[in-house]
Amino acid sequence: MSIARRGRSLAVSGFLLAGAVGVISSTQTWLTVDRADAGEAILVPGAEALPLLAPLSLAVLALGAALSIAGPVVRLAFGIVAAATAVLLAWSTVPLLVAPPLSAVAPTVTDATGLAGTEALSEIIASITTSFWPFLALAAWALLFATAVLVLVTWRRWKVGGRRYRTETVAGDHDDGAVDAIESWDELSRGTDPTR
Numbered sequence: 001m002s003i004a005r006r007g008r009s010l011a012v013s014g015f016l017l018a019g020a021v022g023v024i025s026s027t028q029t030w031l032t033v034d035r036a037d038a039g040e041a042i043l044v045p046g047a048e049a050l051p052l053l054a055p056l057s058l059a060v061l062a063l064g065a066a067l068s069i070a071g072p073v074v075r076l077a078f079g080i081v082a083a084a085t086a087v088l089l090a091w092s093t094v095p096l097l098v099a100p101p102l103s104a105v106a107p108t109v110t111d112a113t114g115l116a117g118t119e120a121l122s123e124i125i126a127s128i129t130t131s132f133w134p135f136l137a138l139a140a141w142a143l144l145f146a147t148a149v150l151v152l153v154t155w156r157r158w159k160v161g162g163r164r165y166r167t168e169t170v171a172g173d174h175d176d177g178a179v180d181a182i183e184s185w186d187e188l189s190r191g192t193d194p195t196r
Helices: 003-025 053-067 071-098 102-113 117-124 134-156 165-173 180-188
Strands: 029-035 042-045 125-130
Touching: 003 053, 003 071, 003 125, 003 134, 029 134, 042 102, 053 071, 053 134, 071 134, 102 125, 117 125, 125 165
Parallel strands: none
Antiparallel strands: 029 042, 029 125
16 A cells, blocks of 8 residues: 555544544533532533534544545645644643533533522532543544644645546556567558568
């Protein structure tokens, strides 16, 4: 497998893997809110903690699916969009790992308790703990950024499944075998008698 085709395969795989992790993790528990009133813990899924997670992950999946047949200009655009998406998702995920803000759990806690307002929620929340899903998602965003950079670096070099690539491949691999010199001369000189 050539370097160009290997790069294409790695980039497509990276996009699809990062998008799949994002979609799956959007339905999983990212944050657990322990209540000070000894009530049941409140589970906050990724889609609630990070509203952009599901749509952007679906967009990354779509980019990965289209990347294998995209032309060079479209690949360049895909690389730019994917790099920006990776930075945006990572920038939004890191605060949830360092110190989850109240805004990340407020809608879910409000729905579960009926309370609203910063002071009321602060009083009912004893602690907020993070699951491993945000860490996995952050690793996926790093992978997405790396593959986006790969696309940007190699966007001119890929030959993707078009007619031109197939034609070049068939022409390059075609082998007619050994040529019989006498038969060739007979074919070339047929109808052109040099004595006339």
